[in-house]
Amino acid sequence: MNLSLMSLEISVVALGLVVLLADLWLPAERRRALGYVAAAALGLLLLQNLSGCCSCCVAGGDGTAFGGMFVQDGLSVFFKRFFLLAGALVLVLAVEFSDRIATGVSEYYSLIIFALAGMLFAASANDFAMLFVSIELITITFYILTSFTRGKVAALEAGVKYLILGALSSAFMVYGIALVWGTTGKFNFNELAQVAGNFTDNKVFLFGVVFILAGLGFKIAAFPFQMWTPDVYQGAPTPTTAFLAVGSKAAGFVLLLRFLFTAIPSVTAHWDKLLIIISGITILYGNLCAIPQRNLKRLLGYSSIAHAGYLLLGVAAMTSAGQSAVLYYLSGYLFTTLAAFTVIALVMRHLDSEDIAGLAGLNQRSPLLAATLTLAMVSLAGIPPLAGFFGKFLLLKAVIEQGAVNHGYYCLAFTALVGVVISLYYYFGVIRAIYWSKDAASREPILISTPMRVAIVGCIAGIFWLGVAPGAVLRLAESAVNALHCPGLALN
Amino acid sequence: MADGRWGCALGAFPHLPFPISYLLYKKMNVGLEHYLVVSALLFALGLLGVITRRNLLVMYMSLELMLNSANLALVSFSRFNDNLNGQVMVFFIITVAAAEVAVGLALIVALYRKRQSAHVEDLTSMKL
Amino acid sequence: MTPPFAVIAVLTIAAAVAAMTLRNLVHSALAIAVAFIGLAATYLQLNAQFVGLTQILVYVGAVAILIVFAILLTRGGEAPEKSVFSLSWIWGVLVTLAVFATLVWAIKHSFVVERETSVTAPEANVQQIGQALMTRFVLPLEVIGLLLTAALVGAVIIAMKEESVKAKIEDGRSKMDEPANPSSILHPPSSRGGQR
Numbered sequence: 117m118n119l120s121l122m123s124l125e126i127s128v129v130a131l132g133l134v135v136l137l138a139d140l141w142l143p144a145e146r147r148r149a150l151g152y153v154a155a156a157a158l159g160l161l162l163l164q165n166l167s168g169c170c171s172c173c174v175a176g177g178d179g180t181a182f183g184g185m186f187v188q189d190g191l192s193v194f195f196k197r198f199f200l201l202a203g204a205l206v207l208v209l210a211v212e213f214s215d216r217i218a219t220g221v222s223e224y225y226s227l228i229i230f231a232l233a234g235m236l237f238a239a240s241a242n243d244f245a246m247l248f249v250s251i252e253l254i255t256i257t258f259y260i261l262t263s264f265t266r267g268k269v270a271a272l273e274a275g276v277k278y279l280i281l282g283a284l285s286s287a288f289m290v291y292g293i294a295l296v297w298g299t300t301g302k303f304n305f306n307e308l309a310q311v312a313g314n315f316t317d318n319k320v321f322l323f324g325v326v327f328i329l330a331g332l333g334f335k336i337a338a339f340p341f342q343m344w345t346p347d348v349y350q351g352a353p354t355p356t357t358a359f360l361a362v363g364s365k366a367a368g369f370v371l372l373l374r375f376l377f378t379a380i381p382s383v384t385a386h387w388d389k390l391l392i393i394i395s396g397i398t399i400l401y402g403n404l405c406a407i408p409q410r411n412l413k414r415l416l417g418y419s420s421i422a423h424a425g426y427l428l429l430g431v432a433a434m435t436s437a438g439q440s441a442v443l444y445y446l447s448g449y450l451f452t453t454l455a456a457f458t459v460i461a462l463v464m465r466h467l468d469s470e471d472i473a474g475l476a477g478l479n480q481r482s483p484l485l486a487a488t489l490t491l492a493m494v495s496l497a498g499i500p501p502l503a504g505f506f507g508k509f510l511l512l513k514a515v516i517e518q519g520a521v522n523h524g525y526y527c528l529a530f531t532a533l534v535g536v537v538i539s540l541y542y543y544f545g546v547i548r549a550i551y552w553s554k555d556a557a558s559r560e561p562i563l564i565s566t567p568m569r570v571a572i573v574g575c576i577a578g579i580f581w582l583g584v585a586p587g588a589v590l591r592l593a594e595s596a597v598n599a600l601h602c603p604g605l606a607l608n
Numbered sequence: 609m610a611d612g613r614w615g616c617a618l619g620a621f622p623h624l625p626f627p628i629s630y631l632l633y634k635k636m637n638v639g640l641e642h643y644l645v646v647s648a649l650l651f652a653l654g655l656l657g658v659i660t661r662r663n664l665l666v667m668y669m670s671l672e673l674m675l676n677s678a679n680l681a682l683v684s685f686s687r688f689n690d691n692l693n694g695q696v697m698v699f700f701i702i703t704v705a706a707a708e709v710a711v712g713l714a715l716i717v718a719l720y721r722k723r724q725s726a727h728v729e730d731l732t733s734m735k736l
Numbered sequence: 737m738t739p740p741f742a743v744i745a746v747l748t749i750a751a752a753v754a755a756m757t758l759r760n761l762v763h764s765a766l767a768i769a770v771a772f773i774g775l776a777a778t779y780l781q782l783n784a785q786f787v788g789l790t791q792i793l794v795y796v797g798a799v800a801i802l803i804v805f806a807i808l809l810t811r812g813g814e815a816p817e818k819s820v821f822s823l824s825w826i827w828g829v830l831v832t833l834a835v836f837a838t839l840v841w842a843i844k845h846s847f848v849v850e851r852e853t854s855v856t857a858p859e860a861n862v863q864q865i866g867q868a869l870m871t872r873f874v875l876p877l878e879v880i881g882l883l884l885t886a887a888l889v890g891a892v893i894i895a896m897k898e899e900s901v902k903a904k905i906e907d908g909r910s911k912m913d914e915p916a917n918p919s920s921i922l923h924p925p926s927s928r929g930g931q932r
Binding site for chain 1: 644651654655658664667668671674675677678679681682684685689691693694696697700701704707708711712715716718719722723
Binding site: 129246256323 | 838839841842843845846872873874875876879880883885886887889890891893894
């Protein structure tokens with residue numbers, strides 16, 4: 117048992133509790149700045165993790181705790197850094213947003229940190245019990261974060277829809293866990309991997325796996341489980357939407373990768389067709405439904421479904437090249453999506469709805485925000501030389517390399533390209549609204565606070581860095597994925 | 609076991625629907641399958657409630673029923689596999705279900721204050 | 737002696753069917769409580785006494801009561817005039833039948849446990865469960881504690897009345913942040929149901 121492996125999680129949980137309790141002593145006007153303190157603390161944890169772990173990854177800082185339930189390997193370290201960065205940026209955005217929260221600003225911050233803790237646990241989950249409780253910690257916290265602006269009917273409606281569909285998917289997942297555990301008697305992924313091969317023709321086991329995949333598919337918003345996405349993205353407060361788009365989706369992907377490739381590799385190997393079909397339909401559905409949207413957050417909701425489909429390309433490829441492409445694409449997606457939602461939160465501050473028309477005249481009101489949103493859209497569309505392009509390139513390369521095995525992969529690559537072409541239309545609709553629309557509702561310049569400016573510039577730098585100099589992150593992603601395939605960690 | 613006798617006594621009703629008659633007639637010794645079929649039936653009933661009912665509260669009840677059916681499956685697997693870990697998982701599920709219900713009912717009450725309605729059709733402020 | 741399996745199973749399923757079909761919400765809530773009790777009896781029969789008693793405490797004691805409270809708070813006690821089923825019920829029935837049929841088919845066509853039922857299975861006592869919770873499963877237990885904290889905070893925040901918040905701000909005793917945009921505090925409609 118090794119508690120030092122969990123020092124990061126313990127610090128984050130403690131930070132959340134401190135923020136929750138600080139509310140008691142801080143005067144009301146100081147409470148808003150608590151978010152900056154929390155974001156700075158997360159940034160420090162990230163820096164400490166980056167400096168500490170570069171040496172310990174080589175020197176064998178990996179290990180397991182709690183009987184193999186909690187695993188610290190390259191993959192979990194990669195995702196933990198990802199979640200810390202996302203959490204810090206979202207907290208900065210939440211401070212900007214806090215004037216629209218009527219009650220409980222510090223509770224909003226601490227719930228974001230609790231959701232972040234759930235994501236950190238999810239990154240290390242190597243056991244069905246951990247998978248279940250960490251995914252529920254994330255999801256239940258997000259039900260609350262979604263409805264936090266409870267003065268707005270849309271937020272409450274989004275929360276109720278999210279809760280019903282989320283609870284439905286967790287019921288499926290729990291039933292799946294019951295069936296898988298019942299047939300194999302194993303909760304631990306490594307132990308399950310050793311016996312899963314004997315159960316490939318056991319129908320109850322296979323149904324259990326399908327049900328668990330349904331629960332995970334809900335988290336990442338893949339095709340048959342995507343209904344909640346547009347409504348929740350639209351109704352939720354913007355920082356929540358941003359965290360949902362980045363953190364919750366990435367948590368779903370890390371669990372999906374671990375489940376498919378660590379726990380049941382012998383079953384996954386037969387399911388390439390299913391993954392290909394789901395990935396293709398998700399891409400087409402997201403992109404086609406995004407075309408008529410006028411609400412910017414709803415549009416990004418559909419676009420996030422499409423991106424879940426692109427990410428599934430890498431999962432469907434079933435090679436380590438595909439999986440490292442997923443990790444790389446998620447990194448680019450983090451900077452791009454957070455940049456887009458930051459701009460939306462700042463520009464739409466005084467508007468009731470997030471209609472695209474509200475972007476009119478942004479070019480004059482704030483050139484920085486206009487440039488940021490343009491870059492984000494261009495990167496999401498996948499145009500060189502930005503992060504989105506290189507990510508899509510890696511994913512498609514991984515899929516086409518597999519084409520020799522199964523010709524379905526060529527069809528899938530073609531579908532993805534069609535999706536990219538469709539997406540150009542609506543992403544450029546947003547850019548057109550920024551630069552070429554006449555009737556601007558307001559001409560006053562938009563004020564941006566210094567921490568916000570730092571976050572925006574950081575996101576832009578990230579988008580360019582990942583697009584132009586992919587080497588460092590790609591190497592990290594490749595070494596992270598290795599942990600997935602050779603879980604040679606002894607169970608203690 | 610006494611179950612056989614009961615099964616025969618209730619078997620006097622010949623037109624029972626399939627799942628119930630299955631439970632009653634195949635009852636010489638109660639095995640894992642029987643518990644699993646009951647659990648699957650409860651799961652399906654819960655799913656039916658979530659999809660077809662219009663009231664949000666009934667939908668929550670149905671969701672609870674679905675989680676309960678998973679608990680039943682876990683407990684019966686745990687009994688027939690001689691493995692206690694399943695029962696531990698049941699405690700986690702019960703806790704999560706309680707937390708979900710607390711948040712969900714808070715949401716319904718808050719929504720009712722705004723909307724005077726707890727029906728699914730009234731959740732329409734965000735249609736395209 | 738626990739009553740035989742078939743009786744409990746039929747009772748539970750009948751209660752569940754009733755909960756899904758009855759028009760009056762209070763009747764539905766009572767039926768679901770009966771289904772929870774039936775499940776608890778099944779757990780007792782399965783030698784899982786601790787789970788069975790927890791089931792009664794949590795589901796019958798807390799969840800069912802909470803649901804009844806919510807019904808009263810939302811004036812759901814009156815049976816609706818319109819149909820209680822949504823228009824797409826036929827799809828729901830089809831999906832449900834498909835899921836159920838495939839599950840039963842899978843259960844019948846696969847070996848679920850290799851071992852024969854051991855009649856003298858050891859009773860799962862509280863001590864063993866407690867040991868498992870505190871040793872092997874202690875990390876999920878802690879995460880569950882965090883989850884309950886988050887859910888508690890969130891449920892209070894969401895269900896809190898907004899006017900009380902506003903009154904506090906006006907009294908100058910406010911512990912809450914005053915919103916920059918006062919119109920974001922909406923007045924609830926006058927004929928509230930939550931005012932009982």
